[in-house]
Amino acid sequence: MGAVRPGIIRKWRLRPPPRRVAAVTAALVLAAAATACGGGGSAPTAAGGSVTATRNPVLPWSQLKPLADPRTYQGPTTATVADADITPVTTAPHPVLPASVTDNQGTKVTVRSVDRILALDLYGTLSATVYGLGLGGELVGRDQSTGFPEAAKLPVVTGSTHQLNAEAILKLHPTVLITDSTLGPWDVVLQMRSAGIPVVVVDAKRGIATVRPLVDQVAAALGVRAEGKLLGDRLDTQIAAEKAQIAKVVPAEPARRLRVEFLYVRGQAGVYYIFGQGSGADSLIDAVGGVDVATRAGIKGFSPLNAEALAKTRPDVIIMMTLGLQSVGGVDGALKLPGVAQTPAGRQRRIVDMSDYQVLSFGPLTAPVLDGLARALYAPGQDPATVPAGAR
Template identity: 50%
Template sequence: MSSGTIRSRAARGPALLLLALGLLLPLAACGPAGNTAAAPASRAPDTVEPLAVAPVPQLPATTASADGRQVTVTSAERIIPLNGSLAELVFSLGLGPKAVARDVSTTFRQAADLPVITQAHEVSAEGVLSLHPTVVLADRSTGPAEAISQIRAAGVPLIVLDDAKRLADVGPRIDTVAAALGVPDAGRQLRERTEQRTDAARAAVPATTGHRPKVAFLYLRGSASVYLLGGPASGAGSLIEAVGGEDAGTAAGLTGDFTPLTSEALVKAAPDAILVMSKGLDSVGGVDGLLKLPGVAQTPAGLDRRIVSIEDGQLLSYGPRTPQVLREISAQLYPAGAR
C-alpha cells in the first residue's frame, strides 16, 4: 500500500476512516538522542533501477485479476499503472518507455514528465481513456469504483492486484505484473534481484543488545488535520520487524489498520522511535511540530527525538525499492555511535 493509497482513502472521506479506525502514523526520522532528526545525507535519489536489458512482451497473455475476472492483454504498448507501487514495477521491469500516464503517488524521476490522471487522489476515467491505454493496472484500493467500471466498459484490459502490505507480497506482485505484461522471464529476474537485495538489507541490520525497539508508524497530514497511528494492518509492521523492531501499535493492542492519534493511544504504545513519511513530517512543521501533537513529547521517542523519515513514494510501495527502504530505516533507527 502506497502513501497515495492512504491519501486516497482520506480524500474519499475522513469520517469513514475514523469510523473504520482506518488511521496510520508514519515513523519519524531517527537520530541520536537530543538532536533534531533530519533526512540522512546518504538518502538515495527518488529513482527506480530498471533491468539491464529491456524485455520484449510476448502477448497475448491472460491473467487472473484479484476481483475474480480473467483479463487478456494483447498489447503492452500503452501502459497506465494507477498507483506509484505499480508504476515502480513497470519501470523496474524495463517497460517504463511504454507507460503513458501516472497518478499523484508516482513520484520517481523517470515518470516525472508523464501526465497525471488522478484528481484529488482519485482516478479520472476520462483522463485515462483520453490516452488510449492498451492495458491498465490497479489494485483493490484504487477508486472510485465507477471509474474502474467506466474504463472496463470502454473495452480496456484492466487488471486488479491485491494490495501489498508485507514483504511476502513483493515477489507474487512482481510475478503477476510481469505475467500480465507478457514478460515473465523479466519478472523472474526482477524477483530474484529484489529477494537477494532484501536478504542483504536484513542481514546488515545491526545486532541489538537488550530489547527490540518499539516503533510507531504515524500517518500525518497537517494541512488536513489527519493524524493516525498504525495498527497491525497498516502495512508498516512487516518493515519494522524486518529491521529488528516491534510495531508499537500492534504491541499496544490496536486492531485494523489505523486509529486516530490520541495522547492515550500513543502513551500506551510507548514507542522508542516514530516512523513517518517525509512529506507528512514536513506538513506538521518537522520534528518540533511533531512533538506538539498529542502524546508525542511524552513518549520515549519524543523525549529522545528519535524520528525515522522515509520518502512518501517509497515507504509502503512493497516493490523493487523495498530493500532500499529497509536500509534507510535501519540506518536511522540504529545511527552510528548510538547503538
C-alpha cells in the first residue's frame, strides 16, 4: 500500500459507503499523520511508554484525597492504567463453527476456522477483544496500534502508515480477518476475499456505548457467542462500577466540574485537531464526569486547532496522547500551540496525557482507562506511578 502523506486525508473506497462519517473521518485524520511519526511506536494510536510495563502501583480510592475543586490544581499529569494485561474470560473457548454473519456493511460471511486470526483496526480494539474472548493464542499478527503486552511479539501487518499490507497478511495464512473501515485501501480487503479468506467488517465507531456491541460482533464472527456474552457482561459490570466510583469524586457543584478538551497533535506532521462530538473523546470525557467543552461549542468529529476555538471552549484540562505531547516538545511545546497558553488549562499547565495505545481504544481496558484518567483529574500526584507529563 502507498504511504499516506502528512496532512492529506485519503478516503478508502468502501462498499457500501460508511454511514458513520464522523467516526471514520476522524480515524482518517489520525492515519493521515502516521507517516511523519516514524518508528514502530510513533503511529497515531501507538503506545506512549513501553508495552512491557504492564502493572503500575495504585492506591485504593479509599486512600486517595480527591480535590474539593479540581480546577485549582496546577501542573501536568500522566494517566496510567493499573494493569495493561487483558484477562480472557476463558482459557478454553469453544467456537461453534461454521459461523455465518452479516457484517456491518451488509456482506454475508461464513467463518469455518478460527485457527489463525487477524483482527485489525486503527485503534487496536479488535485484537484486544479477540484476546479477551479467549482466542489470543490464535492471533497470528497485529496492527500497529495493538499494544497490550501479550501481543507484543506478534508480527505487525499494517506498518507505521496504518495501511493494510496484502503481502504481509497473506504470508500469515489467516483463516479469518476481522477489520473495520478505519483501515485501507479497500482493494486489499477485496484481494483477501478473492484469496478465499473470510473478511468480517465490524463497526468503526468507538465510544463507551460501542464497547458491548463490538464484543458481540467479534464474538459472533468467531463462533464464540457464549464467550462474547461473558466478556460483554464483565465489561458492562466493570464500566458501570468505575463510573459509579468516579461519580463519587466528581464535584457536586456544577461550577466546579472540570471543563475538558481532547487535543490530537502530531508535531512532526503539523497536524493539530480538537476532537468533538462523535470522535470518541466526547464519550470518554462524559464518562469521567467532565464537561465536554468541544461538543458544547458545536464541534463535531474533529476541527483544526486554532486560538479562536480554544478561546470559545476555555478548557480547565487538556487531554492528549502521550506521543502527541512528546511530538510537540512536551508541555512547554504544547503551550506554544495556537491559543493553548491563553486557556485556563494553559495558564495552570493542566495537561493530562495517556498512552496512545489505551486512551481511545474502548476495548477490554475501558474501565482501567477511566480509572486512570479519573485519578489524574481528581486526585493527581497521589499514586506512586503518577509522574509529570512528558517526564518519561
